[in-house]
Amino acid sequence: MTSRVQNMTEGKPLRLILFFALPLMLGNAFQQLYTLVDTMVVGQALGVTALAALGAADWPNWMFLGIIQGFSQGFSIKMAHDFGAKDYEALRRTVAHTTFLAAISALVLLFAGQCLLHPLLILLQTPDSVLGGALLYLRIMIAGVPVVMAYNVLASILRALGDSKTPLYAMLLAAGINIVLDLVFVLLFRWGIAGAASATIFAQVCSGLFCFRAIRRIDFLHLSRADFRISRSLCLYLMKLGFPMAFQNGIIAVGGMIVQFVVNGFGVLFIAGFAATNKLYGLLEIAATSFGYAMVTYVGQNLGAGKIKRISQGMRAALVTAVATSIVIGAAMLLFGKIILRLFLSGTAEEVSTALGIAYHYLTIMSVCLPILYILHVTRSALQGMGDTLMPMVSGIAEFVMRTGTAIGLPLLIGESGIFYAEVLAWLGADIILVSSYCIRMRQLSRQVFTPANYHSE
Helix, strand or coil, X not given: CCCCCCCCCCCCHHHHHHHHHHHHHHHHHHHHHHHHHHHHHHHHHHCHHHHHHHHHHHHHHHHHXXXXXXXXXXXXXXXXXXXXXXXXXXXXXXXXXXHHHHHHHHHHHHHHHHHHHHXXXXXXXXXXHHHHHHHHHHHHHHHCHHHHHHHHHHHHHHHHCCCCHHHHHHHHHHHHHHHHHHHHHHHHCCCCHHXXXXXXXXXXXXXXXXXXXXXXXXXXXXXXXXHHCCCHHHHXXXXXXXXXXXXXXXXXXXXXXXXXXXXXXXXXXXXXXXXXXXXXXXXXXXXXXXXXXHHHHHHHHHHHCCCHHXXXXXXXXXXXXXXXXXHHHHHHHHHHHHHHHHCCCCCCHHHHHHHHHHHHHHHHHXXXXXXXXXXXXXXXXXXXXXXXXXXHHHHHHHHHHHHHHHHHHHHHHHCHHHHHHHHHHHHHHHHHHHHXXXXXXXXXXXXXXXXXXXXXXX
């Protein structure tokens, strides 16, 4: 069965990108829904201290998730090239080698994570009152790294082939299961933070199995033993694509942890307010990541097919649509942000009022500057679709420098609120590098005599 596989080298670029991105937006929406339910259940049932523990765990957890997503997305770039060139034999070999490399990466991350979690939280000066909860949550999440890697790789395979609907259905399934288990594990069984983490991992198992079942039905992806004969050159090429993206996400997360280090010094209420807005970060960028996935697949397939002009057409359409979307989402957050944030907070009236003021101030700054983030996602993903993962990695380093420099320096000048500008300035620093790199790369490609036969494969 191949009906959901989509060739993006023919047809109107805007229509293709939108119809690819919309299911991903819905899937991301439901993913954010169960993330928000996690936060609401913990915040309301267990209090501000438990919410602060989740906040303290945010960036360490995101670091491992970001590394996993970096590898899986990087490996899928070559799949999009192979599919665009209609080289199904090469595609099967790429999928087989991706499976091998992903399994090794997951085991390394699992071992390293369990060893480093406690020292990392201590290094971040996590307050004693939230240290135990944050460590417990992270230990369970890191134990599920192989499951998370499996889901991300399987979803990346489907997206590389133009199928964004199956990952949507997988996420719908995961969201429903996670919400039910959150309520059961936390409220009924009273497992606390451990219950919230366990619900998330079990939901990921179900979504991974759903994607695996869909891939098994794609006739040209029936792998043979020969596909698993390890090619050193192919492994190196896949790592050349995947490692910079994993490193990019990792270094961004390290910058986030430095911000968390600064935030941890401002007290539990500030941590709780900051954490509440960070939980809405996913809603702010919900469409940005979807446009990004669409551009990786669109650009990758068209590069594989040698259709360079279509890349420029798609890029223009994606940027206009993404910026317009960001304005709508930002406006919605300004209007309804306080109502949503209040759902995460419990405690005395004074505690809630203080944490809410901190959270909404931070949310306002990010909402107004949201177009900067959307340009970042579209441009970075277009470069990645071209097989250029180096400059996006450099942009990740720029994010790190801007984020940490702002977090450390600006609060000294204007007080605690200075920390709120770290994220926005990080986006801006990355945009400068990404936009200039994209323009240079497109000029280079436009000068080449480019055919499906001469794109770089190994």
